[in-house]
């Protein structure tokens with residue numbers, strides 16, 4: 014091989030080692046081959062130090078990609094193909110760099126070392142081809158020198174071409190200073206020139222590559238922007254898609270609604286159509302009816318035309334008559350106008366008469382009011398007089414009156430003549446004449462000799478009620494006393510008699526109005542009379558209390574709880590008797606009284622259950638307190654109505670007390686209080702003014718002190734059994750009642766409220 018050949022050989026191999034130096038290989042860096050195949054790229058890209066550093070691989074890739082696109086810029090169509098094309102050129106470049114670099118280092122250092130190595134290898138190859146003119150050590154030194162000179166040369170190459178040339182010059186001087194000949198120097202010069210040309214080529218290549226890189230970088234930026242915009246477009250497209258989907262759904266919904274609406278409209282139209290068809294049918298029927306009517310009308314028109322002709326004739330006749338009547342009316346009008354003139358004169362007269370009448374009416378009204386006032390005053394006076402007269406009548410009748418009442422035989426009692434006692438009643442007419450009634454009780458017995466003995470016991474009382482007398486009849490006799498209460502007089506009504514003789518019946522009566530006893534009737538009457546007296550200026554206040562005296566102890570029948578446990582005492586203050594701690598209920602109407610009686614009855618029933626038939630062994634005292642005031646007459650009054658249901662009056666042996674101590678005590682207390690009552694009445698009847706009256710001998714007489722004193726009116730109702738078995742008790746009761754009846758009590762004093 015000649016030197017030229019040797020010179021040329023390495024140079025011809027250089028471009029193979031560093032392909033960028035080969036001008037034909039530079040175009041292969043164009044974008045098209047890079048895109049078409051990564052491997053082709055790797056083969057054709059120069060293993061040059063111009064390769065971009067690996068850290069910028071992605072940028073290079075993008076740039077390469079941008080470079081590719083840049084060739085198509087202006088006619089670019091975005092593609093969604095995701096081939097890893099963009100990164101390939103960079104990696105190819107990097108890979109190429111690594112493959113070509115012997116040390117595998119990066120950057121310009123790698124490139125320069127590669128160049129140095131290449132040159133060292135070339136030199137070594139050339140030296141090997143040269144005859145061995147110098148010792149091995151020289152070769153080694155030369156090699157080493159070359160090697161050393163290559164290092165700076167490589168570094169110089171990395172900085173530019175001049176240092177490379179300098180390195181080459183240094184190498185040449187080293188060889189020159191050694192064993193190299195002039196020919197060798199010449200050969201070296203040639204090679205140097207080659208190298209310099211190559212370096213120049215490299216520089217051009219470098220500049221082009223840099224231009225490409227910058228162009229690629231720009232393309233990369235463009236592509237990134239493009240990518241961004243593509244992504245944005247994609248996002249927008251997705252948003253559009255989703256909104257289009259929503260719109261589609263909405264359209265579907267509205268379509269469904271429209272379909273529904275249309276179906277409804279069709280249904281409605283169907284209904285309307287049916288309706289119209291029905292209407293049409295109706296109209297047709299109507300039309301046929303109308304036609305029928307028209308036909309009938311035509312017929313009737315024809316008839317009426319006939320009638321019209323008749324009527325026209327009649328009208329003419331009537332008009333003639335009318336003109337006659339009109340003439341009469343004119344005459345009548347004339348007479349009416351003359352009558353009107355007379356009427357106006359009459360009206361004038363009537364007006365004057367009316368004024369006169371009004372005057373007279375006013376005068377009469379004034380006279381009437383004056384008369385009413387006079388009459389009212391007279392009435393009030395009359396009321397006062399009536400009260401006095403009423404009292405006088407009551408006094409004449411006696412302040413203590415005694416009635417006797419015989420109850421009928423009850424359903425469960427035998428009404429045979431033997432079972433009933435023989436009781437005869439006096440003549441009614443005589444009773445009315447004398448004001449006294451007689452009752453005769455017959456008793457039959459056998460004498461010690463066995464002879465039948467018949468005895469008659471006549472008794473006279475103010476009034477005697479036979480068994481058939483009803484409650485109403487009895488009350489009529491008592492009502493005058495109730496009236497006396499409103500007049501301000503104390504009234505005390507006793508029901509006396511043996512157990513079962515009808516005391517409670519007389520005082521309280523049955524549940525219905527017909528059977529109502531003296532208490533409810535007296536209350537009703539007092540309320541009725543008091544409301545009537547309102548017109549005469551009287552105003553009344555009433556309150557009631559209900560007490561029971563059992564074994565000399567007072568129990569409040571209106572107290573709280575089921576059974577009264579309070580201790581009540583009788584006190585006399587300012588001559589008035591009162592009981593401590595008793596309930597007194599204000600009464601405004603008779604209904605309240607019946608409620609009050611019901612309550613008292615309930616409590617008595619409880620006590621009866623608790624204490625064996627106690628009710629018949631206690632005295633019950635219902636008190637109605639009445640306060641009246643008349644501002645017109647300045648009159649005031651205060652009085653009490655006491656309605657007393659006394660305990661059974663039977664004697665001890667008849668009471669069945671026997672060994673029963675409680676019963677014996679009850680009977681003793683009853684007898685004691687009844688005899689105390691008789692004593693009080695007896696003392697009052699003795700007529701001794703200021704004489705001692707033993708009120709304090711029993712609780713009952715103390716309680717009734719006010720009612721029994723001279724300022725009260727007393728009625729004793731002696732109740733009697735019709736049965737012969739009770740004959741002896743009946744006689745006892747009649748004797749007791751007779752005693753009371755013959756007692757004369759001092760004049761009654763009217764109670765005037767203070």
Ligand SMILES: Nc1ncnc2c1ncn2[C@@H]1O[C@H](COP(=O)(O)OP(=O)(O)OP(=O)(O)O)[C@@H](O)[C@H]1O
Pocket residue numbers: 419420421423480510511512513514515516517518519628629630660661732
């Ligand atoms: N005039 C009458 N008309 C109809 N029934 C009467 C009459 N008098 C009393 N009775 C009836 O006789 C029975 C006994 O009467 P009542 O209870 O009034 O006697 P009493 O004297 O109050 O007895 P006690 O002292 O035991 O309370 C009752 O069933 C009552 O209905």
